[in-house]
Structure formats: structure tokens, C-alpha cells
Amino acid sequence: MAELIRLENATNAFFEDSSKNGSLDMILFGKIFAGIDLFFAPWIIFGNTLVLIAVYFEHKLHTIPNAFIASLAVADLLVGLVTIPLCTVFYLKLPNVEHNKYLCLFRISTSLYSCGASLLNLLLMSFDRYLAVIYPLRYHALMTPNRAKNALIVLWVFITVISFVPLTGWNTWKDGSVCDLYEVLAREHIYFSVHFLVLSCLTLTIILYSRIFYVAHSHRKNIQATSKLNVAARRQKEYKSAKVMSLISLLFVLFWLPYLTCGILKIFKSLTWDVVEVSKSFALCLSFSNSMVNPIVYSLLKTDFRKVFQNYFFSRFRCYTVCRTANTINVNISEDSKTTQFNLK
Template sequence: MAELIQSENATNTSFFEDSSKNGSFIREGYLDLTLFGKIFAGIDLFFAPWIIFGNTLILIAVYFEHKLHTIPNAFIASLAVADLLVGLVTIPLYVVFYLKLPNVEKNKYLCLFRTSMALYSCGSSLLNLLLMSFDRYLAVIYPLRYHALMTPKRAKNALIVLWVFITVVSFVPLTGWNAWKDGSVCDLYAVLAREHIYFSVHFLVLCCLTLTTILYSRIFYVAHSHRKQIQASSKLNAAATRRREREFKSAKVMSLILLLFVLFWLPYLTCGILKIFKSLTWDVVEVSKSFALCLSLSNSMVNPIVYSLLKKDFRKVFQNFLFSWFRCCTVCRTTNTRHVVNISEDSSTTEFSMCLRKSSSVF
């Protein structure tokens, strides 16, 4: 095993060293990395506003709408925070590197911060999905004991532990534990310590996905058995049956969120094996990884769409908020027009204030 790890380290080192020697290996390729960098920067900049808008809308809905003040929605809000950070921090950092701004590639701490944010984005989302699957497991398997098992205090503590853990794991390279060398290519596999890669990229991701899959498999098995019991007997409590069906529908939505996460992130997580193929030049590997990363980051835009389509409570709040916001904007434009034609300021201000009061009453 030790020999295998040493061999892999040697392969990685030689691969990235060859790619950084005066750019000679890059010139041997066939792809214009500057052009592709601008393309990927444009794609990410297109995604960023939608990611910010969608996840901000989720946080606003959960915060202001009293009916959404539930433990499962607290976990949804936590996932929205992770996705929001992608649009606010992770994507701008990658855009800076894609555009190859002066002295960016040689900046050690900016490179490590970009790499840490990629781990932070993926890791926090994955741990939130694991926590959400565990919450749905308790709700479906132990419906009568759910509120005793998952109390608000326990949910809060679980979220605190989650964010502290992933923050430490993701940003420990900035404290000195890294493999950065002068002239290193700013790549996760080149600048992070090998043990850190094994734990954060391989072990942590594999464990989270395995546990989450087991939990959802158990949920679907129990839900299927419950439906067979309903068909065989009419003596089951109708209220309990409706509650279980509601929890199962919520679990299906969360399992879809997990499936989409895997589909969007799996290409990037497996891109590390591309360096094994000697026939692939460095520029081909870089373009492939950048394309896979754009796909992965776009996953942060998908969750609000899923909630608006499949979760009735969120859909209603989204519709009410957007409708009220549109009305306020319309009244604001009308107010400005009235000022131009010398309509009294008092009446226009009153009308706009009424719009704001109606908008706030939605929540």
C-alpha cells in the first residue's frame, strides 16, 4: 500500500511539474487555454446571479414565513447558505483565475483559498444533504417519536457542528499544511497535502454518499411496506397515514436533491484520474476539469428550482413574494411618473407606503 501511494505521488508530481516548466508542455497541446478561460468565466458569471437570487429567495422565505419555521426547513436554509457562498465567493475566485489576471497564479494564499472554497462548497453541501437524509429517516421510520428525537436544540447543535467541522477541514491548508511550491500549478491535486486529499476528497465524500444512500434506501423500503399495509387493511389511522405520506413526499424531494448533487459533482470528483492517461496533454485535462467544475457549481442554482416545482409551501411563498415585489416596482415606477406630471407628493408616497405594507404582510 505504501508503495502504491508513493507511486501515485510521483505520478502527480511529475505531471504538474512537467506542465509548469516554462509553459512548454502547455504549448505542446492543441487547445487555447486563454480562450477557454474566458468561456468558462462567462459561464460562471452567468450562473452566479441566478445562484445568488434563488438561494437568497429561499433564505428570505424561511426567515419571514412563519409556516416555514420547521426543523427540515432549517436544514434547507443551511444548504441554501452553502449554495449562496458558491455564487458570492467561489465563482468570483475561479473567474479571477480563468481570466489569468496579473500575479494571480503565483499568489500562494489566493490559490489555497480558491481550493479551500471548492472543498467548502462541495463538503458543506454534502454534509447538509446527509443531515437532511437523517432527519427524513427519523420522520419516516419513527414518526411518533420524531419531535422527541429531533428537537430544535439538537438540530441547532447539529448544524453548528457541521459548519465548524467543514470549515476546519476545508481551510486547514491556509494554516500551513499544504504542498505548495514556488511555480506550482494552482490545482487541488498539486497544492494540497496528499493525506488531506485522501480524507476530504475521497474518504469524506465516499462516507457521506454511502450513509445517505443507505438512509434513503431504508426510507423507501419502509414507505413501500407501509403502502402495502394500507392496501391490505383499512383500519390504519387516517391522520397518521396522511402524515407519513407527507413525510415520504418530503423525503422524495430531498433524495432528488441528492441525486442531482451526485450527477453534477461526480464528473469533477473523478477528473483526478485523467492525469493517469499519458495520451492526454495537460491542456486537455485542464479544460475537462474546468468544464466539470462549471457543471458542479451550477448545481447551486438547481435546488431553488426543485423546491419551487415540488414543494407546495415554498412555491406559494415564492409566488407571493415575487408578485408583491413586482407590484411594488410597478407602483414605484408609477410614482416617479406622477412626480414628473406634478401629481402631489403626499398621495404618491402614501400609495407606495401602502404597497410596502401589503408586501410585508405576505410574510
């Protein structure tokens, strides 16, 4: 028992001394990471707000797959509105923040919330595309609006409970603790929410898309040769949509994988505490930028979203510019005519 207490005190002393006497200027790096996150935040909010506006106001986008896209946009929007500002506060080392228990737990919970919601939405989207490609004629019977609505409700309730349960008391916070996920969360919670949930969602998503691409590739020639052209056309359309959604999933893995694997750095004793922290912060900034990329992918690769963006925003901006120019010309002509009449008199 005495050995455990001595080891715990040595660990806490290590974190405190490293944070003060590390080889890297943590204050400078904190300002850099805060600036990067604050640069991302407006673009994340702008892009995902456009997606939500497009899905809500455009009747043609009122489909089940787009409902899942809107749900993913909500998760990404929370990153820009809540998660990034909280992380910025800790990066800047503001007074009474570093060792604030509930602010620290809320920061970690919101990070788990946005990441977990994105993961579950991606899994739900992959399952939806699986049904659409594998069972094109039965898709609307299998994935009804009520089932999609219930699936989204269960998704958000589940991830809310899992993410914010540390605030109810299930945590390992101690006075003077460093605000780090692996330091303040219970081991069982880390194993489930960080390891099991992430690995299971990614594994299932990979399996579903692998099955989609295998079936689409192996049956492409057979489908085109059959007389059921409507089935072939529908399957081909759903397959194109599945490719876009698989790209969204791949980008999520690429952007989040560095941060999810940063916990391994602690086993290397040659790395100091500040080097590990800087690496984790850089990986987290990279992860946040994923929320900015998704709307760009929709606008570039999804024809329906691109047309809505063009019609609603670019066309209206062009009309505003043209109408303003026309009004200016009319005013100038009117003034010129008045001046001419005045001179004639």
C-alpha cells in the same frame, strides 16, 4: 534520491511546458469558462437569497427541515459570492495570480468548503427525513430544535476546519506549483476530504433514502388499512418531502460526479495536460450550476415554498403593477375633470 529529484523536476517542467505549448488555447478556454461561471453567479445568488428570505420572514416555514434547507442555501450562496469569483480570477490568468500561494490555497479551500458543506447538509437532511418517515410519532422528540441547531453548528465548524487547514501550513505548495488540488494539498488531506468524506456521505445518504423508500413502499397498504389515519397522513406527507430531498441529493451527485472523477484522467498518458485541464474546468462549471438548480426544485416541487414565493414576490409585483395603473388612471381622470371645469368657465 537523485532519481526522485530528477523525476520531480521533469514533472514540473511538464506542467510548465504544457501550459505554454499545449495543443489547446488555454486563454480562450479560460475566458469561456469565466463567462459561464459569471453567468451562473447572479442566478445562484438570487435564487438562494430568495430561499433564505422566505425561510427567515415566513413563520410557516420555521420548521426543522426548512432550517436544513436554509443551511444548504447558505452553502450554495457561498458558491456564487466567493468560489466562482475566485475561480474566474484564475481562469482569466490575471497578473500575479497564477503562482500566488495563498490565493491558490484559498481558492481550493473555498471549493472544498462549498462542496463539503453541501454534502454534509444533504446527509443531515436525509437523516432528518429518515426519522420523520420511519418514526413519525417520535420525530419531534428525536429531532428537537436544539438538536438540529447543535447538528448544524457541528457541521459548519467541522467543514470549516477541514477545508481551511491547508492555509495554516499543511500543504505541499512549492514555488512555481500549478494551482491544482492534487498538486498543492497533502495526500492525507486529499484522501480524507475528497475521497473518504465524499464517498462516506454519499453512501450513507443512499442507504438512508433506500431505507425510506423501502419502508414507505412496503408499508403503504398496511398503513392505509389501519385505523391510525393520522399516522398514515403524517407518514405520507413526510414521504413526499423525502422524495424532493432525494431528488436534491441525486442532482448533486449528477452535477458533481464528473469533477470528482476528473482526477482519474491523469492516469491516461495519451491525454495532454491542457485536455485534462479543460475537462476539469468544464466539469467544475457543471458542478457550480448545481447551486442554481436547488431553488428551482423548491419552487416547483415544494408547495410551501411555492406559495411563499407567489405571495411575497409575484403577488406584490402584481399589486405594484395594478396599483401603479390605478394611480395613473386616477391622475388622468383628475386632470380631465380639471380641464373640463376650466373649459366650462
